[in-house]
Amino acid sequence: MTAPTAAFSVCRDCHRIGGENRHRCAACGSPRVVAHNELGSLSLAHLDCDAFYASIEKRDDPSLAQKPVIVGGGTRGVVTTACYIARIRGVRSAMPMFKALKLCPEATVIRPNMEKYAGVGREIRQMMRDLTPLVQPVSIDEAFMDLKGTERLHGEPSSVTLTRLAARIEYEIGVSVSIGLSHNKFLAKMASDLEKPRGFSVIGRAETRDYLRAKPISAIWGVGDAMAAKLKADGLTMISQLQDMDDTDFIRRYGAMGLRLSKLAHGIDDRSVEPDGEAKSISAETTFNCDLHRADDLVPVLRRLCEKVSGRLKATDLAATGITLRLKTSDFRLRTRQRKLQDPTRLADRIFAAGRSLLEHELDGTRFRLIGIGCSGFAPAASADPDDLVDPGFAKRAKAEAALDSLRNRFGQKAIETGYTYGAPSPKSEPRRP
Known part of the structure; x- marks a missing residue:
């Protein structure tokens, strides 16, 4: 779709953020640049797999x-x-x-x-949940996700995080997706259909009413053939007609459906993204450019992933009672190891301690192409991390972690590092390319 003159743009291939509308990325030359004057503030997305x-x-x-x-x-x-x-x-x-x-x-x-298709769908949804727990599947191949509040965690606007997600799915899973970004579910769903395949479309707040005016009523999600025919019999075919009608009269004629259509015609949709039941896990993983087998290489990566998972727990007011380590060998065999915690935790220190213990038992010379750490068995945050009488140093480490969180919230995730990760290369969330 055509966007207004943009003050913000992002390249969908190299993920570079630009300050103006460009036909090609200044860094990599790609024409796949998304530009919109609300691109830096929108966070509700609909992801739809292509064919x-x-x-x-x-x-x-x-x-x-x-x-x-x-x-x-x-x-x-x-x-x-x-x-x-x-x-x-x-x-x-x-x-x-x-x-x-x-x-x-x-x-x-x-x-x-x-x-087979359901298994691939689950893999994609897990990648979405790696970014936010607010993921609502609509079908096997599409879902809503709300990234509001995760910008500080990921260190970038939601739109950039979404371009990275689309690239990761394409390279790691082998299928392409189209993404719609807007300020509510109705418009995000509509946007995801605009530029398929491999699309990324935006409908902003300022343009909502004018954008909808030119659309047929049948474009409204949930208006089927029968309802469209009934409206057409009454002379109603365009959303602009609904916008210009008196809401009271329309609702009187069509009841609850009339109320819904009237709101959507004006771009009003207050439905939130509702995960399908309670979150089952929060995780982070990375695929290496080269297979790794040494503790010196794997432990720093594991620590970074534990910090990511901890950040996601803290952002969602959850604590975890179980830890899962995932390792994929160079020949694509998956190893999954789990540990139950004595008390619920939200701390990277405790997640890392459990994950490192599990990892040490797997360091037998096997080369790994992927490592991941996940949390499950959620409990309220208020029950997390009671004082540990057996570990006298725990209170100091918990206090130090709180100080690190405060600094990172102010200055970004990379502002300060622990001894495990200082000087070590960041794990690549992008999969290796053939």
Whole structure:
């Protein structure tokens, strides 16, 4: 979409922040620059995977990369999804398969593997939860996320964090996503559909009303064919008409649905992002550029990850009673080790102590390409980290950590480091590239 003259921009390839609207990134030359005058303040996003099932099948069989692919049933079934090459030929989801094959007879048809797709969906949602616990799945391949309040934790605006997430998903999972960023769920969902595939679109507060005026009522999320037909019979087809109507009269005619439509027509949506049940884990992980096996290399990375997880716990008023260490070997075998804590904790010091103990048992010469640390078994923050009579130095370390948190909140995450991480390279959250 066309944005107003922007005072803020970000490159979706190198993640460089710019101060003006550019057609190309000044650092890497990429044309994939997002510019908007509210880009630095918006934090509610909708992430939607592009042609999800077909993209996974192409990932798993590279020979299909440049071919039309349809995922669906046999000749008497329907299309579950189609890749963008097939969509150019007119193939659409829910279309009868015989009709799809008439439009695109050269397409490769693959029966759905829902177990595989669900597993990939879980991996992507975990990457989202690594950034914020406020993740609300809508389906297997899309979810809302609210990054408000995480800017200080990540050391960058939410929009930049989202461009990094999209790049990480594409490189590590092998599928692309489109992201919509706005000030509420309705508009974030609408924005994510604007530039698929690999899109990143923004709808700001200032432009909301004018942007919606030009849209048909059918663009409102939840308006199906039956409701659209009923409104059309009453002469209502454009959102601009709803904006200009008297709200009381419209609500009288259409009841609760009228109230909902009236609010959305004005861009009002006060629904919050609601995680599906209580958060099951908060974690952070990184994939190395080169496989590592020495404690001297792995321990500093583990410490940084523990500090990230601790920061996320503190940002959400949670404490954890369980610690999980994840290691992926050079041949892609996953090792998961867990430990139950005596008391709930929010402290990086305690998370690191448990994680390091688990790591030491795995240092047998095996080379690792990934390390991660996670927390689970949540309890209220008020129950966290009681005085430890067995460890007389605990109170001093807890006080020192509080001082570190205060300094980092004021000056940024990299303002001060511990002895474990000082001078050590930062772990790369981006996966290695082939």
